[in-house]
Amino acid sequence: MKNLGIIIIMSFDFVKKLDFESEFFDLYKLSESAYGAIAKEDSMMGSNAGFIDIGDYLIIIDTTLNAKAADDLKHASLQYTQKEPSFVVITHNHLDHIIGNSIFDKSTQIFTSDQTLRNIRTEGRKSYDQLKDFDPEKIAELEESLETETDEEKILDIKNDLRFLKGVRSVKFLREPNVTFKNGCIIHGDKKNVHLQSFRKAHTDGDVIVYIPEEKVLFAGDLLFANRDPWIGSGDPEGWVFVNEELMGLDFKVVVPGHGSLASKDEFSLESKYIRELMELVKNKINAGEDPTQIKREDFSEELQSWNSICFGWNINFLAELLKKA
């Protein structure tokens, strides 16, 4: 997995890894104005993020799962642009992309789609409250269990739970975005223009992309999980494949995915392939009266077999429910 990441990054000869010290992410200069913060494996950051300096304005993209990671992102943006953030753009409602919102000055406007704000106010707020109310003793137990647990999948699960539990505890409150758009908007800087566009029914209902056409750079949020199982259970798998087709029609040479290393159009193709294959596999199991949870990595096409994340099992359960209902 790590090797694959290095190969991909090396193929972007125009991308420069910056010498910024952070325990949470590696920082890349992607173009004249765009910077990608790629979460280190196992870090508490929980997702990728980035920032764009368009001259008049500095735009932050996503605020991660942890206040300290968001703080590092803010410091990096100040160091490389000498600007304070003008806007923050939130790509979707999941907590691993929005927890750091509250560290930004209250005069910094936070943008997202209408639907994403609605989702933050409902399911985002609910998850946040549940995680905040989680018994601290049980958190300690979870941490202890890591020392004895040997099952790899369970270890991934526990680590993920701890990331979220600690993430919500890194902030005092969940700050909501305050400027919302229906379909999109364009921000013109004196150097570059940035397009924000929202999509219904993909990874979530209301995903936002941040696109710099002149520099062919795309921040995809969780519309792209690069070379790892995408989490398809809070959106619409078929709609997602359709949106990916639309995104591949855009002219870009590098993508900052929501999770995983820097990517290109190839990773969108693979992701769509994964979603289609998994839907087919689950459908076949159900039609044959078999248990979909018996699906193995080896059942996928070869290029998808090495993927590894906690979402694999979740996705099968989600699709099984979805297809049974259908």
Add this chain to the structure above:
Amino acid sequence: MNYKKIDFESTYFDLFGLTEGIYAVISKNDSEMSVSAGILDLGNYLIIYDTLFYPGGTRDLYKAIKELYGKDPSFIINSHYHGDHMLGNHYFPINIPIISTSITAKRIKEDVFKQLKQFRKTAEEEIQKRKEMLNSDDAPFGEIEIHNDIEFYNDVTNPDFKIRLPNFLINNNLIINGTKKTLHLIPYGTGHTDSDIIAYLPDDKICFMGGLLNANLDDSWAPNDTGRFNAFDPSKLYKILKSIIEKDIEIYVAGHGGISTKKAVQMNMDFIKKYYLEN
């Protein structure tokens, strides 16, 4: 309607508080270039709706904002491309984003730059005309308007005068949720121009209409006469007004003429029907 005049000195406009934090900037005179604007305090964000035409008016608008709030606006809105609503853009600091539709930005680029050239070309002659008017007994405008015009021509011929384009472009609704109030910016297609934005405050039942509404209409404005009534597409403007009159709004701030009610919206609809749709 229950609103109060605010104690602010300007020869260009009167300032009215419509409700807490929402102010209408209403021109003192009735020339074609005298337009309304809005100051909207959403709590953590301050929004300006339209930046006026006369440089002195915009300077007073900025002064009013500073006196009221002691801070810069977070956003400026250009309701549409007509210069009388947006020539004041460049008096505001560059870091304040200016919101308009993509079409409005395009039309400013195409049309307003040309108009500025024309203003500059005729400035000397127009200033001379105005000076003569000051000594004349039958001047078509009042003394204040004449002085405003002279100041305008002097300002636009200054090489520092620039047209600042909107830089935050929307084509669908944008909602700004402040800590005290929520503002809906709603773009409409062809109507008064080929693209207009209203600023609607649902909780306060107030709507800033830009060029979509005239508070006063005169039959002499009809198209066959002076053409002062400006409708890019009368039948579509009628439909836009019909949809806006149906909203839960009590105060409509007209782009020209001032603070109004549904009665003014109906009057504009009747005017369009009479002079454009029934012929």
